[in-house]
Amino acid sequence: MRQLVITSGKGGTGKTTVTAGFLALAWRAVSADADVDAPNLHLLLHPKVLEEKGFKGAKTVVKDPELCTECGKCEEHCRFQAIQNLTPDPFRCEGCGVCAYVCPVGALKLEEVETGRSIVSRTKYGPFSHARLYIGAEASGKLVTEVRKNAEKLGESEKLIIIDGAPGIGCPVIASLSGTDLTLIVAEPSVSGLHDLERVLGVARHFGVDALVCINKYDLCPEMTGEIAHYCLRENIDLIGKIPFDPAVLDVMEQERSVESLLQTEAGKVIEKVWDNVISRLFPDGRETL
Amino acid sequence: MRIAISATGKDLNAYVDPRFGRCAYLLLVNPETLECEAVTNPGRTVGGGAGIKAAQEVVNQGVKELITGQCGPNAFGILAAGGVKIFQAPGEMVRKVLELYQQGELSELTVPGPSRPGPQGWGIR
Amino acid sequence: MGYQVIISVLSGKGGTGKTTVAVNFAFSLAAKGGDGVLLLDADVEEPNAGLYLKPTLEEVVPVSVPVPEVAKERCNYCGICADFCQFNALAIIPGAILTFPELCHGCGGCSLVCPVEAIQEKPREIGRVEKGRADFLEIWQGCLNVGEAPPVPVTRKLKEGLPRQKGKIIIIDVPPGASCPVVEAIRGSDYAILVTEPTPFGRHDLEIAFQLVQQLGIPHGVILNRAGTEDRAEADNIIEELCSTYKVPILLKIPFSPHLAALGAKGVLFSKVIPYWQEQFSQILSKIKERCSCANS
Structure with missing residues (x-):
């Protein structure tokens, strides 16, 4: 071939x-x-x-609002301004995982997300x-x-x-x-x-x-x-x-x-x-x- | 003493994958007995730094020799630091390449291949 | 509308x-005098507005990201940093730690997680912002160094020091496509000009661009390039229909002409040599200003 x-x-x-x-x-x-x-x-x-x-082509941070205590540590540590008003911005998130690491209650998680679709056709x-x-x-x-x-x-x-x-x-x-x-x-x-x-x-x-x-x-x-x-x-x-x-x-x-x-x-x-x-x-x- | 081979499949009938960092499997083979264990290459699916992941896996497996096609400077650095010798092989069936290895026909890679070329800025001139 | 007007061209x-x-629009506005015009070339992987404008360079601002520097005497090779790093910028093998700064995004995670405080950060240059001038037009250009992966820090630096001056007009030449560097470049714009051509390809990609700017809530209009001339006027229907479905105005049509194509191919600004086009491009601004003020009031 x-x-x-x-x-x-x-x-x-x-x-x-x-x-x-x-x-x-x-x-x-x-x-x-x-x-x-x-x-x-x-x-x-x-x-x-x-x-x-x-x-699934990338990782991005996902927040569980039930767990969040609004301590603001995530926002303080994110270098990419990807968390604003305690809300992750998927366009800005680089998927580094720092916010998830600093979150004291585990409200943030890095997850694989769909970034597109692959198609097979005739x-x-x-x-x-x-x-x-x-x-x-x-x-x-x-x-x-x-x-x-x-x-x-x-x-x-x-x-x-x-x-x-x-x-x-x-x-x-x-x-x-x-x-x-x-x-x-x-x-x-x-x-x-x-x-x-x-x-x-x-x-x-x-x-x-x-x-x-x-x-x-x-x-x-x-x-x-x-x-x-x-x-x-x-x-x-x-x-x-x-x-x-x-x-x-x-x-x-x-x-x-x-x-x-x-x-x-x-x-x-x-x-x-x-x-x-x-x-x-x-x-x-x-x-x-x- | 086992050696590592970057391969497209899980056994000796697979082909040597010329891409080290992005190969599908790392085969750990005893060249004397042809016993073969396949490890999924952890570098295959990462966004960047595939060669680094693959090289780290090779070093962690404790092998001292690797057969592959191309190896960029990052992976080369880790392999060198881990005392792993790299042999360059044509994209043939693993079984065939092992014969060449036994006969001492494979050449050793002593300088890294070029890294992946990136974009160049134009600059105001 | 705030002090300055930011218009993205994508x-x-x-x-x-x-x-x-982007270059003809910026040049035409600047040539009219009055308000200061600043052209931002945000296509940092392939900045080529400079090819047309041939500016003189006045200032270079380096762009750097913080990368890890390991104090080897402190490191115990535990591997926590390498496990944490999503970008594989660190590797641990028995008795050694290696760093790969060109893969680092500068998140600071490694120094944060290191249990023995062996990792410090130091800046590493990944590109630069070049500031220059061509006649009356001010030009800033982001330029990513050879072999660097993430273009976004350069785009951010480029947009960081934008002058907040009343009457200033800022035009951004955005990279092609609809991926994350595009989003970073057009964020915060007052208006977006979408450039397309009258082909099925043009229509398809314009529709994607519509969805992008609508998601970001930026008012927008279309410039139809290589539009049909008299014998092929019906060709434009394909774009006009889409624009009326999405209720987006067509700001200007630039007809296909071998003469204009040849000028462009040689790197000549056609608005510089043909006064008619200079006028056409400057009129776009008033159309945009009307729409922006409508949207704001």
Whole structure:
């Protein structure tokens, strides 16, 4: 089983659109949405939910008001201003447990809380593992790991897992990259796009993940496209495609038409070429394996 | 003398898990008799400091040798302080890796791998 | 409304143009003169408002958290501190104690629980607040050091010394998403501007952002970026419908244009080179002020 993850240093570069295109081209692969903070892939795949589970990803303090004597020691010792007027604030609580320790009557307890939900679904293109992080929750890296684990379970007898990666370079993106075979970085031709490409490439190299680059909406800024191409050359990374800005893609999305009709657009045709390149890198012995 | 192996499963047919801190199980194996005990890695489910938890477990188990894939500086520090030697193994089946170990084919890890990279500030320039 | 006005700019997802809106809005208000404008870049993991504004640095304030320092001669290796620490920042092995300051959140628990008083605390720098200026605009930026985990202390420090001055306008560029650093950044705001784009993705993430600001009770409005132009005007329906369901006003539409996109890509402020946009952005403020005073009275 091989694992491909589509990443981008920043959000909004077209990562999810490319992922969906790949899923339609692969026809049968397991898919996973590792962008648990702002998941979007399900909007294109129209999944049928098979199983949904609460995910306990963090500890937070819970108060038993019956026991509280209002001594105020918790408030005095909390370094995060997470207890105000003797009431714990779950958004601010870091789960350190100091308040529970200083409470003389045991009215405060550290408890594991649900920070999101992990979901397993079926789609036209194969099984799909995804999740949703609750608003204001933390520790999304752990939920990403859960999504990956579910995908691996679903994909035991499959050849390929395609993961829509988390944006950025922090904990969630590390959790979505580590242990995969190849990453396709979708870059945007802008100053910040190049900067973010450099950083995500650093993470990929650190984890020994082979990387390819494609530029989305390349014609919106030919100068920066040129700079990114230069950068790839210098870094010895293959730039395998330049996808044009194509309003037809937006139309497909707005009208919620199928992913197949996305592939009929000009941009879709380039996505198909990019896919061929990705597949020959993932399966050098030939694509009949798929 | 038992050795520890980071593994994906509970027995010798499992694979060596290349991630030390986040591996599913720590196998405690007697390389002579191939007797094997599986311990759930306490680092697997923590938010941060997984390598620290796993390394502390290895030291507490009293083993002096560990076979794994990658080991970050935090875990490396604890293992070094606890006098544990680290051998690097390919992600093969544990049984196969034990053979390589017996034949002296595994190389010792003497410097820690890079720690997990974090975000970089941009800075006003 | 108090002395100053705090306006947060956020978006449920990345890449909608949140930073573009924040910097153009702040610049346009500052260019009008009069009230002092302060832009706070609270995207401490990836602060890039500076990319557009190229400010000169005037002051650097270090941000630190207290981390444990163990007096080895006192420590009896009992392990109570390591058991207590939820972040695994301490480890005990026979005859030694090791600390891992980069994992420490600075809760002070270890020194509290130590039965032999072997643990003191010392400050450890995890980032900095950089204060600078670009023309008339004042800019403060939080910056988390490489490899540090918790961004929230930097966000807190950034917001700690906010000037309480009548007429001051403070604009906060919030990190993307809806997780805990976002909550910390927008807490205490008088108003929130939610930036989105007319796609199903934009709508989905905007809805999450609506729920977030409503939970926190912050009045809010929407700026629709990359809006449909004449031939694709119906594209905006997807956001307009959601806004009318939630009864949220659309403050401004910025149409998609290859020209604006190219300026942004090169790091150029379009409100600086196109007076029309400077005017549009400055008008947002009066709309916001109206809504805030309605909400307060």
